[in-house]
Amino acid sequence: MKIKTSILILLTVTTCIFTGCEYDNFSEPTSTLSGRVVYNGEPVGVRTNGPQLELWDDGQELSAQFPIHIAHDGTFSAVLFDGEYKLVRKANSPWLPELTDTLVIQVNGHTEIDVPVQPYFTVSNSSIQQNDGTVTADFTLNKVAETATLDNVNIYFGKNMLIDDVRHDHKTSIPAADITIDGTNSITAEIPATLSSLGYIFIRIGVKSTASGELYYTQVQKINL
Missing domain, CATH: 2.60.40.1120 (Carboxypeptidase-like, regulatory domain)
Known part of the structure; x- marks a missing residue:
C-alpha cells in the first residue's frame, strides 16, 4: 500500500511538471x-x-x-x-x-x-537659439515655494534626447548669484567641439533647489546646427 501511494504521488508531481497544474495558471494584468x-x-x-x-x-x-x-x-x-x-x-x-x-x-x-505637484522652482518662456557655435537660452525663473533657495541653473547638451544631471555630454552651470529669480535671464554657452559636428544637439535647462537632490527640468529641445 505504501509503495502504491508513493507511485501515485510521483505520477501526480510528474504530471504537474510537464502539463502545468491548474492552480499555476494565473491571468496577466491587461x-x-x-x-x-x-x-x-x-x-x-x-x-x-x-x-x-x-x-x-x-x-x-x-x-x-x-x-x-x-x-x-x-x-x-x-x-x-x-x-x-x-x-x-x-x-x-x-x-x-x-x-x-x-x-x-x-x-x-x-x-x-x-x-x-508643487515644484520649488519652474522655468517658463524658455527660448533656445544657436548662432555660430554658441547657444543662447532666454527664460524666466519662477520661485514657486516661498521657502525655496536656489542652488544653481544648468544647461545640458547631448547627442541623445535623454539628458539630465546624470546623462549628458556637456553641462554649463550658472551659480545662483548670477540668476534673476522671478525675472528674465539670458545665458550664453559654447557648444563643445565634440558635438558641433553632429548637425544637431539636444538641450534642456535644469534648476536645482537646495532642498532636493533632484532638479526641475524643461522639456528637451532639438537644435539644428
Whole structure:
C-alpha cells in the first residue's frame, strides 16, 4: 500500500511538471494606468529613472507596493489589474513633499490621471537659439515655494534626447548669484567641439533647489546646427 501511494504521488508531481497544474495558471494584468506629473496643468520634466511614484495595492492578502518610474517628460505608465490603488508622491523630488501625499485611484481598463505637484522652482518662456557655435537660452525663473533657495541653473547638451544631471555630454552651470529669480535671464554657452559636428544637439535647462537632490527640468529641445 505504501509503495502504491508513493507511485501515485510521483505520477501526480510528474504530471504537474510537464502539463502545468491548474492552480499555476494565473491571468496577466491587461489594464493600464498612465498619466503625467503636472504643475498648473503642465508636465514637470525630471531625470529619467530619478523621481518616482509608489503604487500600493491594499487588495492583496499582504499589501503590495510597486515603484512607478517617471519618464524625462513627466509621463508614466503601468500595466495593472482592475481595482483600487493608492498612489504616493515620494520625497527627494524637485517638488515639495505633500502633507496628504496619497491619491486613491480606481483602475478600470485604460485609466489616465494627472498627478499634481508643487515644484520649488519652474522655468517658463524658455527660448533656445544657436548662432555660430554658441547657444543662447532666454527664460524666466519662477520661485514657486516661498521657502525655496536656489542652488544653481544648468544647461545640458547631448547627442541623445535623454539628458539630465546624470546623462549628458556637456553641462554649463550658472551659480545662483548670477540668476534673476522671478525675472528674465539670458545665458550664453559654447557648444563643445565634440558635438558641433553632429548637425544637431539636444538641450534642456535644469534648476536645482537646495532642498532636493533632484532638479526641475524643461522639456528637451532639438537644435539644428
